[in-house]
Amino acid sequence: MEGSVEAPENREGSTTTYNEKETQPSEAGQEVETRTQDDKTGSVRDPYLVSWEGHDDTGCPRGLRKLTKWSITLIISAGAFNTTCASSIYTSTYEQIERDLNCSHELAIAGLSLYVMGLGIGPMFLAPLSEFYGRRPIYITSFACYILSLIPCAAANNITTLLVGRLLGGVAGSAFLSVAGGTVGDMFEKGELGLPMMVFTASPISGPAIGPLIGGFINQYTNWRWTWYVMIIWSVIQWALLCIVPETYNPVLLQRKAATIRRETGDDRYYAPYDRREDGILKTVLISCKRPFQLLAFEPMLLALCTFTALLLGILYIFFQAFAIIFRGTYGFTLSQLGLSFLGLFMGLTLGVLTDPLWRRAYDRLVERRDGQSIPEFRLVPGILGGVLVPIGIFWFGYTTYPSVHWIVPIIGSAVFGTGMLLVYSSVFAFLVDCYPLYAASAMAANSFTRSCFAAGFPLFSTQMYHTLGNQNATLILALLAVVMAPFPYIFFKHGEKLRKYSRYARS
Structure with a gap:
């Protein structure tokens, strides 16, 4: 590969190439330096620093097939659509909730406001957590919590239970507003990022527009609790799709690659940038x-x-x-x-x-x-x-x-x-x-x-x-x-x- 240097023989006896210069911005705002070659002398400064050997390297997210990249993009976009649709589908339940839970119209509207506030609070800690554990665990864990938050909404016998469920649901569902855009950026080159990023951007905006449409038909012809039954069924299917989405966050993947090299070679000197943070x-x-x-x-x-x-x-x-x-x-x-x-x-x-x-x-x-x-x-x-x-x-x-x-x-x-x-x-x-x-x-x-x-x-x-x-x-x-x-x-x-x-x- 052009612009790379050869490191000592790897575990298979062949040579492993490392990028001449690559920097990876961290979620905390720090730049992790992964340079392995001296710009002036061309000598290797640290042959044990692990990085990608190019996009063809196994595990590199930008080396995934185009079909795989778009499948992942559509799955996480569907997750963003689901969680934002849940914000507005609730607006169709106002009349029945006010009657069945004996609350005012303003208190019913508070369920919408609390959910949206949760969408704003969640990214504050979900984004940095994804830096340590990767994007995939955040998706799977947070969306499971999101599904659990729908259950008290469906079973609520008082407005307090419903409002608490809405707030927790907004916090759990916010992962797709704070982490998912990074997944798209992980996979696509800068020159080809426009369309997939626009598709993802449209998803959380389209969700609120479609929510009242779905909720309108549900609440005109059946009980308001079916709004949440439908959301639970839909979300379980979405969660199953998320389970097949691979990890795409480069620093975490490089950590795993370095751990594999250490395990297979028995040489503990190999490390990834995030091993030294x-x-x-x-x-x-x-x-x-x-x-x-x-x-x-x-x-x-x-x-x-x-x-x-x-x-x-x-x-x-x-x-x-x-x-x-x-x-x-x-x-x-x-x-x-x-x-x-x-x-x-x-x-x-x-x-x-x-x-x-x-x-x-x-x-x-x-x-x-x-x-x-x-x-x-x-x-x-x-x-x-x-x-x-x-x-x-x-x-x-x-x-x-x-x-x-x-x-x-x-x-x-x-x-x-x-x-x-x-x-x-x-x-x-x-x-x-x-x-x-x-x-x-x-x-x-x-x-x-x-x-x-x-x-x-x-x-x-x-x-x-x-x-x-x-x-x-x-x-x-x-x-x-x-x-x-x-x-x-x-x-x-x-x-x-x-x-x-x-x-x-x-x-x-």
């Missing part, structure tokens, strides 16, 4: 909890973009109450028909995914104009259009919700909003990972936390807002907030490179 689990978790807030405090670009994506998710969760008020109150929809009204959002999200080839070509042209050099700001191009489409879609939706206007018109407006939301999300996620490569996990955790705060808080006042201000004025406020945030992708596309020079965390 000094931070323990507690310190790593504390760093993981602290650094996202440091990034939000000291990185204006990250704060602005996280606030934009948080606002969009908050608006999406407001729509769960707004759609019920508008389509049941104005158009007389049944509960199942109300669920179908969310298909506009879903189709808009799907359309956003299908535009990926356009953005890939635009990205390639920008790189070509810069003589082959890529900068993080190029990732924001889809978000510029998305920032325009989002307020257009909200205005369209809000000002066509009159009885004299056919119901399909506001649904089309929600589709425009969905497309814009997907474009903003995919561009912001890609930008954060590219802009903060050593702190990508913390940047995504900061984004997840801010999004969850907005999504948990907005539904608590949405019903009162729409009843007090009316459908049009309430939606106008949301549209104006989106207008204020819309310029940020363009501003950072134009000036982000200059701003990064003053950053203590961003890639310079």
Whole structure:
């Protein structure tokens, strides 16, 4: 392999090659150096440091077959879809829960807010735990806990039991928002990462759009507990699929490779980079909890973009109450028909995914104009259009919700909003990972936390807002907030490179 050196004979008597220079960012934000060759003399400094011999090396995740990579991507994307679908499928149970558990409408809505808050809390400790144990154990363990959390929801005889189950379910299900994106990055090269990452990005956003559709049919024709029975059956099948997903986290795989070499050769000098790390689990978790807030405090670009994506998710969760008020109150929809009204959002999200080839070509042209050099700001191009489409879609939706206007018109407006939301999300996620490569996990955790705060808080006042201000004025406020945030992708596309020079965390 070009750019490699030969180490002493391995256990089979042949030679093992090691990469000339390879660095692996850790989840705690530290860079682990795995250089084995002196750049000036070409001499081997540490022949016992184990790394991949290239993508053809057995165990290297980027050497997996394309079909295997996509199968893994679709399985973890389905897991993200499942756990976020569970957030909104709950909104179809409000009427029956208020009656059967004798609680207020606001207390019933709290079950939605607590679940979403759990989705924001979980990544703080699940991401660093995946650094020590790998991604696969986190998937299997956390999703098993997620399934267990569905049981008290199905069997609840009081609202307290239901609310506790919802909070625990959100925490357990959040693994797919904090860890799964890393699995996709483990397997695909940077140049081919766009489409699989967009598919994964669409999954946790599509889940809330499909949840009311499924829940609407369940709760119109049977008892609300069947909502959870269906989720349990679905989740058990999903858990079985997760059990066949292999480990893809490079540092853990290299640890296993080094252990195998030591065992087969009897030579304890072979080691992987993570065998020499000094931070323990507690310190790593504390760093993981602290650094996202440091990034939000000291990185204006990250704060602005996280606030934009948080606002969009908050608006999406407001729509769960707004759609019920508008389509049941104005158009007389049944509960199942109300669920179908969310298909506009879903189709808009799907359309956003299908535009990926356009953005890939635009990205390639920008790189070509810069003589082959890529900068993080190029990732924001889809978000510029998305920032325009989002307020257009909200205005369209809000000002066509009159009885004299056919119901399909506001649904089309929600589709425009969905497309814009997907474009903003995919561009912001890609930008954060590219802009903060050593702190990508913390940047995504900061984004997840801010999004969850907005999504948990907005539904608590949405019903009162729409009843007090009316459908049009309430939606106008949301549209104006989106207008204020819309310029940020363009501003950072134009000036982000200059701003990064003053950053203590961003890639310079």
